[in-house]
Amino acid sequence: PRTHSYTKYNSFDKVQSWIHSMASSNADLISKQTIGNSYEGRPMTLLKLGKKSSSVKPAIFMDCGIHAREWISPAFCQWFVKEALSTYGSDSQMTSLLNEMDVYVLPVLNVDGYDYTHKSNRMWRKTRSRNSGTSCIGADPNRNFDAGWCTVGASNNPCSDTYCGSRAESEIEAKNVADFIRRNKSVIKAYLTVHSYSQLLLFPYAYTFELAATHSELMKVAEGASAALRSLYGTRYTSGPAAATIYPAAGGSDDWAYDLGVKYSYTFELRDTGRYGFLLPESQIKPTCEETMLAVKYIAAYVQKNL
Numbered sequence: 001p002r003t004h005s006y007t008k009y010n011s012f013d014k015v016q017s018w019i020h021s022m023a024s025s026n027a028d029l030i031s032k033q034t035i036g037n038s039y040e041g042r043p044m045t046l047l048k049l050g051k052k053s054s055s056v057k058p059a060i061f062m063d064c065g066i067h068a069r070e071w072i073s074p075a076f077c078q079w080f081v082k083e084a085l086s087t088y089g090s091d092s093q094m095t096s097l098l099n100e101m102d103v104y105v106l107p108v109l110n111v112d113g114y115d116y117t118h119k120s121n122r123m124w125r126k127t128r129s130r131n132s133g134t135s136c137i138g139a140d141p142n143r144n145f146d147a148g149w150c151t152v153g154a155s156n157n158p159c160s161d162t163y164c165g166s167r168a169e170s171e172i173e174a175k176n177v178a179d180f181i182r183r184n185k186s187v188i189k190a191y192l193t194v195h196s197y198s199q200l201l202l203f204p205y206a207y208t209f210e211l212a213a214t215h216s217e218l219m220k221v222a223e224g225a226s227a228a229l230r231s232l233y234g235t236r237y238t239s240g241p242a243a244a245t246i247y248p249a250a251g252g253s254d255d256w257a258y259d260l261g262v263k264y265s266y267t268f269e270l271r272d273t274g275r276y277g278f279l280l281p282e283s284q285i286k287p288t289c290e291e292t293m294l295a296v297k298y299i300a301a302y303v304q305k306n307l
């Protein structure tokens, strides 16, 4: 049967059926909405976690699977949803968080690419959009946002894995996310985007070496989150502004959200540091998700305290 598992890398179809079953599991705490379709017509289904309320609540937005081959990322978003729903009512912090805030979770942003890595090319990164004038397919959705678009750390060659696209938000998947965040920017207080690998907790900017206006606060929170993560299994993360900590890279979703006014904007690079890389064994899904929960909850608690 189409069995979904939190400790396996689930196919797109399994994730989709899981999303629907979660959304119908607890109408008081979770609902779903499709924020648009992908290039190949797959739905981009967003889960909204949080105690149902007639008034608008401040929110956190988290996306996973923007890069197709980074399978541990969607696995974490699924884990987060399970943890949130199963510990609401028993874990005081999660209960407080979901009472006071909403948490939007997009389990798989790059749905076409994710499906393609399961069926064709495990190492695919980009979207699956057709580029004119070449047989090379797709653009890097994390170079496609309107943030210093294509100025640094991106390529204008459609055959490159960091192709920035024909224009900012040329990729419908990036546009669907940007549209949703724009529509809700008055309530979205934090943006988290989950990638792998390298064990890094990055924050703006990647499109410039200039420090963000709130650099010291972003750094303080990142260091606290990394320490929380490390407390479980000793996994070591490096925190810092992306340009200097990993590499300069324009067009990123985190830089774009930060410049839109989302004060707390972070990119996670989950396990490992290169031994398995994108091919992280399923045996590491559970420990990776457990430790990452601590970091995400740390950030969420900080955001909630500073509403």
Ligand SMILES: NCCCCC[C@@H](C[SeH])C(=O)O
Pocket: 067, 142, 195, 196, 197, 202, 206, 242, 246, 247, 249, 251, 252, 253, 254, 255, 267, 269
């Ligand atoms: N906004 C860019 C943050 C730094 C780069 C993150 C990595 C994740 Se695979 C990348 O998009 O190359």
Ligand SMILES: [Zn+2]
Pocket: 066, 067, 070, 142, 195, 196
């Ligand atoms: Zn990535």
Ligand SMILES: [Zn+2]
Pocket: 195, 196, 197, 198, 269
């Ligand atoms: Zn990465």
